[in-house]
Amino acid sequence: MSSEKPLLTVKNLAFSFQTYAGEVQAVRGVSFQLEKGETLGIVGESGCGKSVTAKSIVRLNPEEPSGKVKHGEILFDGKNIVELTEKEMQKIRAREIRMIFQDPMTSLNPTMTVGKQIEEGILKSGVTSKDEAKKIAIEALEMAGIPSPEERYRQFPHEFSGGMRQRAMIALAMAVNPKLLIADEPTTALDVTTQAQILNLIKKIQKQYDTAIVMITHDLGVVSNIADKIAVMYAGKVVEYGEAEDIFEYASHPYTWGIMQSIPPEDISNKEPLKPILGTPPDLLNPPKGCAFAARCPYAMKVCRCYDAPGFGVEGNEHKVWCWLYDERAKQMQATVNPITGQEVR
Amino acid sequence: MEKEEILRTENLKKYFKVKGGHTLKAVDGISISLNRGESLGLVGESGCGKSTLGRTIIRIYDPTDGKIFLNGKDISGKSTKKTRRELAKKVQMIFQDPYACLNPRMTVSDIIAEGWDMRRLYSKEERKKKVIELLNMVGLNEEHANRFPHEFSGGQRQRIGIARALSMEPEVIICDEPISALDVSIQAQVMNLLVKLQKTLDLSYIFIAHDLSMVRYISDYVAVMYLGTVVEYASNTELYKNPKHPYTKALFSAIPVPNPKVEKTRHQIELKGELPSPIHAPKGCKFCTRCAYAKDICREKAPEMKDIGQGHKVACHLF
Numbered sequence: 001m002s003s004e005k006p007l008l009t010v011k012n013l014a015f016s017f018q019t020y021a022g023e024v025q026a027v028r029g030v031s032f033q034l035e036k037g038e039t040l041g042i043v044g045e046s047g048c049g050k051s052v053t054a055k056s057i058v059r060l061n062p063e064e065p066s067g068k069v070k071h072g073e074i075l076f077d078g079k080n081i082v083e084l085t086e087k088e089m090q091k092i093r094a095r096e097i098r099m100i101f102q103d104p105m106t107s108l109n110p111t112m113t114v115g116k117q118i119e120e121g122i123l124k125s126g127v128t129s130k131d132e133a134k135k136i137a138i139e140a141l142e143m144a145g146i147p148s149p150e151e152r153y154r155q156f157p158h159e160f161s162g163g164m165r166q167r168a169m170i171a172l173a174m175a176v177n178p179k180l181l182i183a184d185e186p187t188t189a190l191d192v193t194t195q196a197q198i199l200n201l202i203k204k205i206q207k208q209y210d211t212a213i214v215m216i217t218h219d220l221g222v223v224s225n226i227a228d229k230i231a232v233m234y235a236g237k238v239v240e241y242g243e244a245e246d247i248f249e250y251a252s253h254p255y256t257w258g259i260m261q262s263i264p265p266e267d268i269s270n271k272e273p274l275k276p277i278l279g280t281p282p283d284l285l286n287p288p289k290g291c292a293f294a295a296r297c298p299y300a301m302k303v304c305r306c307y308d309a310p311g312f313g314v315e316g317n318e319h320k321v322w323c324w325l326y327d328e329r330a331k332q333m334q335a336t337v338n339p340i341t342g343q344e345v346r
Numbered sequence: 347m348e349k350e351e352i353l354r355t356e357n358l359k360k361y362f363k364v365k366g367g368h369t370l371k372a373v374d375g376i377s378i379s380l381n382r383g384e385s386l387g388l389v390g391e392s393g394c395g396k397s398t399l400g401r402t403i404i405r406i407y408d409p410t411d412g413k414i415f416l417n418g419k420d421i422s423g424k425s426t427k428k429t430r431r432e433l434a435k436k437v438q439m440i441f442q443d444p445y446a447c448l449n450p451r452m453t454v455s456d457i458i459a460e461g462w463d464m465r466r467l468y469s470k471e472e473r474k475k476k477v478i479e480l481l482n483m484v485g486l487n488e489e490h491a492n493r494f495p496h497e498f499s500g501g502q503r504q505r506i507g508i509a510r511a512l513s514m515e516p517e518v519i520i521c522d523e524p525i526s527a528l529d530v531s532i533q534a535q536v537m538n539l540l541v542k543l544q545k546t547l548d549l550s551y552i553f554i555a556h557d558l559s560m561v562r563y564i565s566d567y568v569a570v571m572y573l574g575t576v577v578e579y580a581s582n583t584e585l586y587k588n589p590k591h592p593y594t595k596a597l598f599s600a601i602p603v604p605n606p607k608v609e610k611t612r613h614q615i616e617l618k619g620e621l622p623s624p625i626h627a628p629k630g631c632k633f634c635t636r637c638a639y640a641k642d643i644c645r646e647k648a649p650e651m652k653d654i655g656q657g658h659k660v661a662c663h664l665f
Binding site: 045046161162163164191192193194195196197199200218219220221222223224225227244245248249258259260262263264271273274275276277278280 | 534537562597
């Protein structure tokens with residue numbers, strides 16, 4: 001780790017939505033750090049708060065009264081994003097933090113040519129000459145691997161295929177050379193072969209510009225491909241955090257075990273049933289007391305249903321898990337075998 | 347035990363007329379077969395015609411050409427109300443989007459019993475008993491019968507869709523991406539249910555999906571499709587161990603492995619370019635525009651399906 005300050009620090013962030021039914025606690029205390037040029041993968045099921053976390057960083061969640069940062073701070077380059085004015089925020093969104101979304105059709109403007117949209121972004125970021133902006137836009141399209149960029153510059157989003165639209169989104173995001181790219185399920189709507197192309201493109205651009213990336217996905221294959229660090233989220237909280245290889249090799253949280261085991265194994269000759277996680281995620285209108293996963297967890301103890309687990313350090317570099325199984329007292333009570341490593345929980 | 351063929355298509359074609367007098371060849375000469383109690387996986391990228399094939403078999407679409415045999419009987423002729431009702435008893439379908447495929451204004455019991463009600467099959471008591479039986483079979487219970495679809499989660503809705511498909515006691519179920527809209531942990535639940543039902547009811551599945559690991563898990567045979575044609579067909583183990591067609595190889599290599607150590611070091615075949623439009627499909631082998639091994643003959647002549655041993659068939663000039 002470098003001694004420099006990290007580019008992005010999220011500290012104990014909580015975000016809630018006000019609905020007719022009451023307060024939905026979408027994010028309930030999330031912390032992580034991100035250095036320059038690094039990729040953090042946020043993994044979790046739908047509704048676990050991964051998109052809300054990411055959108056908090058660019059402040060694209062609904063503002064008060066419908067949405068509210070309950071507590072916590074987001075430090076980006078020394079500035080606390082939670083406290084910035086909308087005007088300052090717009091500047092950051094124009095130059096420093098860019099976001100790409102799952103569905104490129106709904107995030108591109110259908111009534112504007114792709115080139116104009118990219119150009120608009122570039123002009124907002126401080127380039128004043130239109131010719132200059134056009135030149136940068138075409139370069140960006142080319143960098144994103146779009147063939148004949150000059151022609152494509154004049155076309156509308158509907159003339160692009162799904163993969164090409166996502167490339168255009170990447171061009172739009174990267175044209176201003178941001179410090180941080182937030183990618184919210186960028187390949188979920190794409191075919192595997194296109195997904196492989198887009199992931200390779202993102203990695204290539206990251207290398208070139210030393211961009212930090214927050215990658216949101218539910219696909220364990222995709223995070224394996226791209227992430228340096230992984231945060232596993234469940235019901236609005238990070239339950240496990242660490243370097244990608246440690247998370248897979250020394251998976252420690254029962255939820256992480258669960259999602260890893262629900263993937264069909266390589267060897268299927270005996271056609272064993274898959275091992276799903278039983279039950280469904282909790283309702284975040286009334287999150288349960290204690291660990292939110294306790295109701296679905298085969299290892300749950302009494303304490304899990306009463307108190308939130310603190311973070312425990314486990315095998316690996318900066319690898320942490322929020323689970324009571326790693327408390328000294330739990331280890332004395334019962335011996336738990338980690339189904340991924342096959343070793344006893346220590 | 348001798349394998350009994352339950353469903354077979356012969357050179358099945360489904361063309362759509364599109365604007366400008368063009369023809370979209372969604373399914374272009376497909377011959378597949380399915381044995382009783384087994385699963386056939388159909389894989390391929392979006393737009394390769396796998397859903398159209400499923401829909402043509404169940405006669406949502408009328409085939410342009412070719413034949414479909416169910417239990418040895420040709421069902422590809424003109425469809426009338428009578429033939430459709432007959433077919434619905436034998437072949438059913440499960441859809442991808444559990445939110446869109448259930449009528450929001452009907453209760454779960456009405457959804458499940460719709461087929462019976464149309465045929466005036468059961469008395470009120472019998473109907474109720476049967477609905478509960480089906481609900482239990484798919485892991486739901488009695489109290490769910492009078493609720494509406496919006497009260498359920500995605501996984502539960504997919505279970506309702508499965509119960510509806512089972513209501514006519516079909517022999518074949520076409521599963522069109524049944525799990526792709528669900529979360530990973532829920533996917534495994536639904537897959538286990540499908541496998542269990544197959545065993546207990548001796549069902550045959552056509553399993554359409556783009557998640558290759560799930561197809562691998564459930565299928566006995568797999569057909570890889572590209573632009574309306576089958577490019578490779580083999581038993582599950584054989585295909586995954588020994589893929590032959592350049593497209594199959596590229597497709598398999600594109601799937602990221604959920605293990606960073608392996609994933610970050612493994613060799614990947616990246617396919618260049620995009621899927622050509624099925625309206626202007628390339629001449630000859632349809633994959634020739636993206637194939638690294640394309641020769642002159644590939645651009646001229648469409649390859650035939652060749653058996654390269656043990657029922658492993660490839661449509662490629664390299665073999």
